[in-house]
Amino acid sequence: MAEPLLDISGVTKTYGRTVANEDVEFQVDAGRIHAVLGENGAGKSTLMKVIYGVTKPDAGTVNWEGQPVDIASPSEARRLGIGMVFQHFSLFETLTVTENISLAVPGNKADLARRIREASARFGLDVEPDAHVHQLTVGERQRIEILRCVLQEPKLIILDEPTSVLPPQGILKLFETLKTLASEGIAVVFISHKLDEIRALCDSATIMRAGRVVGVVNPKEESAKSLTQLMIGQEVAAMSPRSSAKAGADVMQVKAMSLEPENPYAPKLSNLSLTLKAGDILGIAGVSGNGQGSLTRALAGEIRTQTDVITLQDQPVGTLGPEARRRLGLHFIPEERLGRGAVPEHSLSENTALTTFHSGLLSRGFLRLSKRRARAQQVITRMDVRCSGPDAAATSLSGGNLQKFIVSREMELAPKVLIAEQPTWGVDVGAAAAIRQRLLDLRDQGVAILIVSEELEELMEICDRIQVMFRGQLSAPVGVGQTSIDHIGLAMAGEFDALEAAHA
Numbered sequence: 085m086a087e088p089l090l091d092i093s094g095v096t097k098t099y100g101r102t103v104a105n106e107d108v109e110f111q112v113d114a115g116r117i118h119a120v121l122g123e124n125g126a127g128k129s130t131l132m133k134v135i136y137g138v139t140k141p142d143a144g145t146v147n148w149e150g151q152p153v154d155i156a157s158p159s160e161a162r163r164l165g166i167g168m169v170f171q172h173f174s175l176f177e178t179l180t181v182t183e184n185i186s187l188a189v190p191g192n193k194a195d196l197a198r199r200i201r202e203a204s205a206r207f208g209l210d211v212e213p214d215a216h217v218h219q220l221t222v223g224e225r226q227r228i229e230i231l232r233c234v235l236q237e238p239k240l241i242i243l244d245e246p247t248s249v250l251p252p253q254g255i256l257k258l259f260e261t262l263k264t265l266a267s268e269g270i271a272v273v274f275i276s277h278k279l280d281e282i283r284a285l286c287d288s289a290t291i292m293r294a295g296r297v298v299g300v301v302n303p304k305e306e307s308a309k310s311l312t313q314l315m316i317g318q319e320v321a322a323m324s325p326r327s328s329a330k331a332g333a334d335v336m337q338v339k340a341m342s343l344e345p346e347n348p349y350a351p352k353l354s355n356l357s358l359t360l361k362a363g364d365i366l367g368i369a370g371v372s373g374n375g376q377g378s379l380t381r382a383l384a385g386e387i388r389t390q391t392d393v394i395t396l397q398d399q400p401v402g403t404l405g406p407e408a409r410r411r412l413g414l415h416f417i418p419e420e421r422l423g424r425g426a427v428p429e430h431s432l433s434e435n436t437a438l439t440t441f442h443s444g445l446l447s448r449g450f451l452r453l454s455k456r457r458a459r460a461q462q463v464i465t466r467m468d469v470r471c472s473g474p475d476a477a478a479t480s481l482s483g484g485n486l487q488k489f490i491v492s493r494e495m496e497l498a499p500k501v502l503i504a505e506q507p508t509w510g511v512d513v514g515a516a517a518a519i520r521q522r523l524l525d526l527r528d529q530g531v532a533i534l535i536v537s538e539e540l541e542e543l544m545e546i547c548d549r550i551q552v553m554f555r556g557q558l559s560a561p562v563g564v565g566q567t568s569i570d571h572i573g574l575a576m577a578g579e580f581d582a583l584e585a586a587h588a
């Protein structure tokens with residue numbers, strides 16, 4: 085048998101008392117697509133950081149093309165032919181797409197812009213080379229990361245949850261891209277929590293649990309259920325059936341909202357109307373970049389509108405900021421975890437206070453530290469956030485665990501209205517089921533909920549009504565029982581009539 089391209093043996097890495105990787109064995113062959121899967125915090129990202137030279141292991145050996153190597157930095161990894169697309173993006177906000185890519189790929193800018201255009205057409209990764217990164221959505225930023233990696237012509241590409249912000253068509257295109265790369269002899273390491281994707285795409289799957297490798301299987305011969313069992317050692321609890329409770333009173337309304345684009349590449353919002361009702365979940369489906377970000381920012385108060393365009397509990401709130409809306413019971417879970425949902429270098433305790441100032445954490449102008457800590461602990465316990473405790477820095481949590489923390493923090497504040505963008509982005513199957521269940525429980529307690537998600541199946545599973553967003557416009561709402569994934573898919577491509585036909 086041919087020698088593996090990458091052969092890792094006995095890798096151990098600890099952070100304080102946390103054993104992130106323990107005696108890990110991992111082989112990667114040229115021309116194959118390898119999955120690495122495991123629960124949030126199982127140690128997948130740590131292993132990838134070791135391979136990419138971001139993290140130095142405490143023990144273990146790494147062989148590359150049969151030779152022992154010491155990958156001391158990402159530039160050394162890239163020199164060997166290892167490329168990586170991270171879960172958290174590493175782009176400069178104020179630079180353009182081309183400028184960002186030029187930091188890693190040599191060549192003059194005009195030539196590079198041409199290569200970017202070619203690669204984006206070839207791989208279906210649409211981005212405008214001259215756009216500034218701060219103007220782009222999470223989905224678009226991820227496409228830049230993938231392009232930057234591909235343009236370096238690596239022998240091995242590591243992708244850490246690359247599909248989580250891609251629309252369904254984008255995922256299929258990416259899979260085609262990855263299969264093409266593999267057929268040209270390039271090795272791909274693919275981390276995902278989506279077991280169906282792994283079964284459709286990957287030739288082998290390495291399963292990690294609590295820092296250790298617990299098995300290597302052919303995912304095509306496994307079911308989603310058997311993979312889950314290998315990963316967490318038990319089955320995921322089934323969701324309790326949808327309650328038959330009827331939606332209650334209107335809690336929040338948007339009436340004919342139009343907003344100028346936030347930047348030259350964002351769509352203008354035209355004439356959007358929606359109503360959030362007590363005890364009801366409204367889902368907003370759509371490919372990212374169609375105006376969802378502006379809509380949620382306007383609802384949360386980060387962008388102001390005319391005062392009576394948005395009403396909350398019968399009060400016009402269009403000109404109120406986020407804190408004033410929080411006081412009226414509106415809570416918001418943004419899609420960017422680091423920076424917007426949490427301050428990376430602050431502790432979880434400090435991060436708990438970000439959105440909770442008004443709810444008993446202040447006493448005569450002073451912060452009640454023990455209360456804040458207790459609140460953080462409660463947030464951690466309720467969602468089984470795996471971390472060392474309330475003093476852990478947000479940035480030390482695995483991506484999925486930080487997402488669980490932010491979601492839990494907002495849910496613990498007894499919202500009247502909850503707006504959640506991609507609430508299960510990057511969380512493992514067990515935690516995703518727990519988050520969906522908590523959303524359903526809140527709905528049953530009478531909370532009005534809005535969920536923006538690109539995962540249609542998730543929307544169909546938990547929403548009562550769905551509206552589709554396309555180029556800054558919103559379709560009329562349709563009950564989930566009166567539509568299908570296919571009709572919504574058509575509406576996502578702009579055919580709103582498909583929804584109305586299904587509804588009729």
Ligand SMILES: Nc1ncnc2c1ncn2[C@@H]1O[C@H](COP(=O)(O)OP(=O)(O)OP(=O)(O)O)[C@@H](O)[C@H]1O
Nearest residue numbers: 099104124125126127128129130480482483484485
């Ligand atoms: N810089 C760090 N400081 C402290 N602990 C860390 C650090 N990086 C990772 N850890 C811990 O190591 C463990 C493994 O984390 P890792 O990010 O590798 O998990 P993961 O499997 O990639 O999770 P996810 O699916 O949520 O991304 C976690 O308990 C995490 O909190």
